[in-house]
Amino acid sequence: MELLLLAINAMLIGNLILSKFLGICPFLGVSRRLSTALGMSMAVLFVMVLASTVTWTLFYSLLKPLHLEYLRTILFILVIASLVQLVEMVMQKLSPALYEALGIYLPLITTNCAILGVAIDSIEKGYGFLPMIVYSFFGACGFALALLLFAGIRERLETADMPRSFQGAASSLIVAGILSLAFMGFSGLVPG
Amino acid sequence: MSILIPILVLTGVGVVAGVALAYFSRVFYVPEDPRVDRLEEILPGANCGACGFAGCRDYAKGLVAKNGDVPPCPVGGKATAEKVAAILGVAVADVEDQVALVRCAGTRERAAARGTMVGVRDCAGAALLGGPKACRWGCMGFGDCGTVCPTKAITVYAGGLAVVDPDLCIGCGLCVAKCPVDCIEMVPKSRRVHVLCNSRDPALVTRAACKVGCIACNLCTKKDPAFVVASNVATFQGQTCDPEVCFACPNDVIVHTDRYGVLAFVESAEARADYEAEKAEFKEKEKAARAAARPAREPKNAGEQP
Amino acid sequence: MTTQANPFPGGIHPAYRKDLTSGCESQPMPVPKLLVIPLSQHLGAPAKVLVKKGDAVKAGQLIAEPGGFISAAVHASSSGKVTAIGPVELPNGQMGEAVTIETDGAHEWARMEPISDPLAADPKVLVERVKAAGIVGMGGATFPSHVKLTPPADSPVDWVLLNGAECEPYLTADHRVMVERAERVAQGVKLVRHIMGVSRVSIGIEGNKPDAIEALRRALGDAAEVVELPVKYPQGSEKQLIYAITGRRVPPKKLPSFVGVTVFNVATVAAIADAVIDGTPLVERVVTVTGSGVKRPGNFRVLVGTRVMDLMEFAGGYTEDAAQLILGGPMMGRAAATDNVPIIKGVGGVLVLATPELKDLEYGACIRCGRCLRACPNAQNPMLLGQLIEKGLFSRIDEEKLRELVLDDCFECGSCTFVCPNRRPLVQFFQMAKGYYRSQQKRKG
Numbered sequence: 001m002e003l004l005l006l007a008i009n010a011m012l013i014g015n016l017i018l019s020k021f022l023g024i025c026p027f028l029g030v031s032r033r034l035s036t037a038l039g040m041s042m043a044v045l046f047v048m049v050l051a052s053t054v055t056w057t058l059f060y061s062l063l064k065p066l067h068l069e070y071l072r073t074i075l076f077i078l079v080i081a082s083l084v085q086l087v088e089m090v091m092q093k094l095s096p097a098l099y100e101a102l103g104i105y106l107p108l109i110t111t112n113c114a115i116l117g118v119a120i121d122s123i124e125k126g127y128g129f130l131p132m133i134v135y136s137f138f139g140a141c142g143f144a145l146a147l148l149l150f151a152g153i154r155e156r157l158e159t160a161d162m163p164r165s166f167q168g169a170a171s172s173l174i175v176a177g178i179l180s181l182a183f184m185g186f187s188g189l190v191p192g
Numbered sequence: 193m194s195i196l197i198p199i200l201v202l203t204g205v206g207v208v209a210g211v212a213l214a215y216f217s218r219v220f221y222v223p224e225d226p227r228v229d230r231l232e233e234i235l236p237g238a239n240c241g242a243c244g245f246a247g248c249r250d251y252a253k254g255l256v257a258k259n260g261d262v263p264p265c266p267v268g269g270k271a272t273a274e275k276v277a278a279i280l281g282v283a284v285a286d287v288e289d290q291v292a293l294v295r296c297a298g299t300r301e302r303a304a305a306r307g308t309m310v311g312v313r314d315c316a317g318a319a320l321l322g323g324p325k326a327c328r329w330g331c332m333g334f335g336d337c338g339t340v341c342p343t344k345a346i347t348v349y350a351g352g353l354a355v356v357d358p359d360l361c362i363g364c365g366l367c368v369a370k371c372p373v374d375c376i377e378m379v380p381k382s383r384r385v386h387v388l389c390n391s392r393d394p395a396l397v398t399r400a401a402c403k404v405g406c407i408a409c410n411l412c413t414k415k416d417p418a419f420v421v422a423s424n425v426a427t428f429q430g431q432t433c434d435p436e437v438c439f440a441c442p443n444d445v446i447v448h449t450d451r452y453g454v455l456a457f458v459e460s461a462e463a464r465a466d467y468e469a470e471k472a473e474f475k476e477k478e479k480a481a482r483a484a485a486r487p488a489r490e491p492k493n494a495g496e497q498p
Numbered sequence: 499m500t501t502q503a504n505p506f507p508g509g510i511h512p513a514y515r516k517d518l519t520s521g522c523e524s525q526p527m528p529v530p531k532l533l534v535i536p537l538s539q540h541l542g543a544p545a546k547v548l549v550k551k552g553d554a555v556k557a558g559q560l561i562a563e564p565g566g567f568i569s570a571a572v573h574a575s576s577s578g579k580v581t582a583i584g585p586v587e588l589p590n591g592q593m594g595e596a597v598t599i600e601t602d603g604a605h606e607w608a609r610m611e612p613i614s615d616p617l618a619a620d621p622k623v624l625v626e627r628v629k630a631a632g633i634v635g636m637g638g639a640t641f642p643s644h645v646k647l648t649p650p651a652d653s654p655v656d657w658v659l660l661n662g663a664e665c666e667p668y669l670t671a672d673h674r675v676m677v678e679r680a681e682r683v684a685q686g687v688k689l690v691r692h693i694m695g696v697s698r699v700s701i702g703i704e705g706n707k708p709d710a711i712e713a714l715r716r717a718l719g720d721a722a723e724v725v726e727l728p729v730k731y732p733q734g735s736e737k738q739l740i741y742a743i744t745g746r747r748v749p750p751k752k753l754p755s756f757v758g759v760t761v762f763n764v765a766t767v768a769a770i771a772d773a774v775i776d777g778t779p780l781v782e783r784v785v786t787v788t789g790s791g792v793k794r795p796g797n798f799r800v801l802v803g804t805r806v807m808d809l810m811e812f813a814g815g816y817t818e819d820a821a822q823l824i825l826g827g828p829m830m831g832r833a834a835a836t837d838n839v840p841i842i843k844g845v846g847g848v849l850v851l852a853t854p855e856l857k858d859l860e861y862g863a864c865i866r867c868g869r870c871l872r873a874c875p876n877a878q879n880p881m882l883l884g885q886l887i888e889k890g891l892f893s894r895i896d897e898e899k900l901r902e903l904v905l906d907d908c909f910e911c912g913s914c915t916f917v918c919p920n921r922r923p924l925v926q927f928f929q930m931a932k933g934y935y936r937s938q939q940k941r942k943g
Contacts, residue, residue: 058205068198075205082209086216093220159885161863307835310859312923317930319937322591322835339890372937 003134005190010135011142013190016114018146018176018183023114027147028172030105037151041144043105045137047087048115051080052136055119056129076119084109114143150179227279228252234275236267240342242364255280266290267362269381289381290363292346292356296331296375297388297445297458299351302403303327309334319372326401329390331375337367355455384432386454387412389445392423404445411440439471503702504745506738508875509730510913512667512829514706519788520670524678524797527812529576529601533803535561536588536596539842540634541641542568547597553580556608558779561597564629570642571632574599575781575801577606589806589825589839590832596840599803610777621693624774628693631773632843633780637661637672637734637763638826640844643770646762647693649755658690659743660701662710662764663727663734666827669847671784674797675765676703676710680717686767687722689774694760700743701764702727704734731829732911736761738875751906765846785841787813791820791850806837806848813848821856824849829912862920870914870924876907880914884924887931908932 016022023044030040055076063069088106091099109115118139122132153175162171231252238248243265245251254262260282264273269289277283304326309318315336318324323332333352338344345360346367356367358381368376375390389406391398398405406426412419415437418430428446438446444467447457451470456463538544545562555561555574562572578601586596613619613627629644649655660683664672676683687699699722703711706729715724725743727733737748739761746757754761762770765783772778781802788795793814800809806825810816824831825839827847841848870880914924 062201062205066197066201068201071198071202075202078202078206078209082213085213089213089216089220092222096222156882159882159889310833312926312930314930316934317926320591320929320933321833322587322593328593369938369941372933 003131006131006134007138008189010138011145012183012186015142015146015183015186016117016139017143018180019187020117022117023112023143026108026112027150027176028169030108031147031151031154031172034148034151034155036105037147038144040105040108041140041147043109044112044114044143045140047084047106047109047112048118048136048140048143049133050087051083051115052119052122052132054083055079056122056127056132059123072120072123073116076116080115080119114139146179146183150176153179225256227256230279231255231276234268234272234279235265236272236362238267238342238362238364240267240362240364240366242266242366266378267364269363290365290378291358291361291381292337292363292365292367292376293379293386293454294331294337294346294354294356294376295386295388295390296329296353297404297447298325298327298330298402299353299458301351303330304401315370315372323373327391327393327398327405329373329375329392330402332373336370336372337376340366340370342366349455349459351459353458355458357455380431382431383428384449385418385428385430385438386447386449387419387426387428387445388447388454388458389425389443392425394424398424399443404443406441406445407443409442411442412437412446415440436474439474444471503725503727503742505728505730506733506741506875507877508873508913509732509738510873510916511729512731512916514667514729515788516668516670516673516706518668518795519786519797520673520707522670522674522796524671524674524784524799526799527801527804527809529603529605529801530804530808531601532805532808533575533578533599533601533801534586534596534805534840535572535575535599535803536586536594536840536842537562537572538588538594539572539640539802539844540570540632541639542566542570544595545569545572545632547583547595549574549580549583549597551580551583554578555580555599556606558610558781559608560630560779564642568642568645570634570640570644571630571779572597573632573779573781573802575803576601577604578602587836587839589834589842589845591835596803610773610779612777613774616689616774617692621695624689624693627774628770631769631779633766633769633773634843635763636765636769636780636783636843636846638830638844638846639736640842643762643766646760647690649694649760653753653755654758655694655755655760656696656758657698657700657744657760658694658696659739659759659761660687660699660722660764660767661734661736661739661761662701662703662707662714663739664707665704665729665731665734666829666831666847667731668788668849669786669827670788671786671797671846672764673707673710674786675768675784676707677713679768680710680713682768682771683714683764684717684719684721685775686769686771687718689770690762690767691721699723700725702733702739702743704729732875732909732913735875735909735911737909780843783841783843783846785809785845786847787850788847789824789850790852790855791817791822792848793817800841802843803840805840806834809841809848810837810850816850817852819852819854820850821853822851824851829916830910857921859921861918861922864922865920867919869917869919873913873917875911875913876909878907880924880928883931884914884922884927887927 235248260280314334335348338346345357395407408424435448543566556577559574578599582598585593588594633643634640785800912925
């Protein structure tokens with residue numbers, strides 16, 4: 001039950017993009033086509049769970065015993081960056097098909113603050129191992145949900161007649177704002 | 193002392209990550225032909241897809257895979273083809289820089305109308321109903337070609353004709369594919385003389401449909417063999433010719449771009465007036481030369497005098 | 499016997515305006531001075547011309563033979579002399595080869611030998627005759643009938659439908675054929691039954707033609723059941739008709755024979771009877787000349803190849819305010835830029851609209867009201883497709899997918915355009931996209 005609530009919280013109520021405003025850069029950058037948005041989402045899902053696991057382990061096995069909690073941000077950046085590089089290399093060798101599908105998004109993820117955000121968040125909130133996995137997995141699902149919704153809307157918007165001043169980035173930002181408002185409605189899901 | 197611990201920890205993790213990366217980059221090394229990267233660098237990077245590949249990198253891969261045996265990059269032209277050949281170590285294919293040319297001078301005043309197009313105003317739609325002009329081959333002037341042009345080099349002017357700006361045209365050929373009546377052609381950038389008509393109809397039909405149609409009378413081919421008449425329309429296939437050869441055309445469809453730009457020749461009343469004056473002057477001169485030549489009985493063709 | 503028709507989803511109720519001509523008995527039009535007979539009046543390969551300039555021809559003489567399996571023969575419609583063979587403008591606005599005949603007015607016939615006791619003859623002989631008579635679907639699709647009469651062995655046909663729906667507004671040509679030539683249609687039905695060896699034949703007629711239903715019920719007897727169809731456009735579309743009568747659904751990209759059904763137009767069946775019983779090839783058809791821009795609207799029996807200008811003259815000419823000429827009906831017909839085009843086997847109507855009937859042609863943006871979604875008989879999304887095509891995006895989104903949706907399913911009935919409150923020319927967009935893909939395919943070779 002606890003985990004279910006956590007999942008819903010991570011995916012909808014505390015949606016990474018639309019209520020925590022993390023990962024806005026890919027949200028605006030790779031949301032032109034539904035297909036690329038899907039690729040990005042899958043890549044984020046994969047990396048987020050992996051990165052959270054690694055950073056969580058590092059934190060509790062290395063930083064906590066040495067009382068170096070304050071180092072976590074800088075250390076996590078280092079770890080996530082090299083991890084993504086590593087994953088890219090492994091993927092290219094072992095699964096060229098997967099690399100074709102996700103490869104071009106991996107370097108972009110290196111700088112995706114949502115990954116770092118989730119990693120730090122699960123430490124901050126003091127999650128155990130299992131809740132951390134659930135949190136990062138469903139957090140990534142929420143990311144995917146928001147990204148896909150947004151990409152779908154943008155694809156439709158492209159066919160719409162709009163005043164010149166609204167075309168392109170302006171309409172995208174307005175839509176993002178409306179989406180964010182819509183997600184605020186989920187905050188009523190959990191009482192209190 | 194306590195400062196040392198974080199330094200050590202961070203350095204340690206950094207070193208571990210670095211070593212791991214270095215190690216994995218060897219273990220999981222995937223050989224990729226370095227030529228692909230070099231080729232991609234020299235390609236125009238427009239990702240227009242005119243070569244038939246999905247973007248420049250894909251084209252570079254195709255080049256390497258087939259060892260250069262793919263159609264040349266139409267945008268890059270000769271310069272790119274030479275560099276590609278150098279990298280791949282093959283002979284330079286014979287490519288020339290190309291630009292698009294709308295082969296029609298039939299503005300609203302000159303070409304007979306067939307009907308008024310109502311409804312969706314674009315060429316693809318008009319072509320389904322046979323087009324707004326009596327001529328089936330000419331530019332319909334709804335500007336479908338302009339919508340696909342990546343550099344906005346094509347504009348439809350007041351006379352209802354699309355004209356390509358040769359300075360902006362990168363030669364990708366997307367407009368050629370778009371035109372439903374095939375009246376756009378890729379021509380070498382260096383070509384100075386163009387026959388601005390695309391009508392494959394016989395002379396009588398063409399003449400009825402348009403004041404400035406090529407009627408395949410062969411007067412130009414007699415003056416310069418670089419003009420070729422095929423399927424009822426003349427084409428200039430050389431580099432350049434004597435500007436006076438153009439005056440041979442009874443319907444004024446040959447433009448010499450050293451004298452007038454295609455746009456001016458088609459659209460500008462002043463350029464037309466200039467042309468007519470020049471032509472009249474030339475005809476006068478030709479007549480005088482012929483008159484002078486007759487008593488002397490010298491077989492001399494005045495038209496070929498510079 | 500009567501069966502209840504299934505209403506198909508979607509569809510519209512335009513003003514039918516059939517009362518202009520539905521009571522007009524079809525009058526034979528005198529032989530015009532000039533006949534322009536195109537070689538490509540059917541779906542498939544153009545016919546190969548057999549005569550040359552200067553030849554004397556007789557009515558019903560074969561002047562061009564089929565140019566392939568899916569092709570049809572072309573006959574001279576009247577006697578006279580061939581004066582030209584060359585490209586002319588066809589009713590669809592494109593250029594095509596045609597044989598021009600200067601008629602002598604004698605209208606001398608050269609018919610084929612009638613087949614005596616056809617119901618005892620070998621079906622193959624009858625199919626050969628249908629092929630030799632150049633019979634094509636006269637509802638407008640002009641698919642060669644001999645091909646339809648010989649369905650592929652892997653999809654046997656157990657039910658033949660006759661299309662007498664004539665759902666297109668204004669047109670009454672089929673209506674008149676059913677009323678005036680009910681006996682001929684009945685003979686044709688028996689022939690088709692015999693040729694295809696099917697036991698079940700149904701004829702679907704929209705309920706707004708009670709006299710046609712009555713006449714055919716009397717003439718057909720037990721030979722076929724007459725199904726009264728609800729009045730709704732496009733009831734006469736093949737797939738919608740099949741669903742209405744048989745309840746079977748033809749999947750996208752499949753022919754009706756896939757579900758064991760073949761559909762013939764009533765006029766086609768009458769033409770089959772003509773060819774077999776009298777030996778007359780298809781050289782004449784009933785054409786409705788109608789609209790507020792015509793002085794004397796009516797139904798006329800017109801020789802194939804008669805120019806629209808001659809036909810209009812016979813129909814009293816244009817009124818003062820005549821503004822637009824449409825070949826076919828108002829929904830699926832094509833606007834013509836000139837009346838110097840010939841009537842061909844598939845043209846059942848000439849419609850002339852006057853200025854007051856033409857509405858403002860400006861169209862606006864899609865307001866996403868969704869009316870076209872409800873009107874589309876094929877359950878497609880005209881609104882989205884129209885926007886994509888309008889913005890020229892059809893090469894950017896999944897081209898294959900869009901092509902499947904637009905090309906293979908939309909039959910251009912125009913219901914979406916009819917209901918659009920912002921007058922968006924949706925069906926014109928689809929025709930454009932189809933034309934674009936056709937030309938792309940042609941380029942690819």
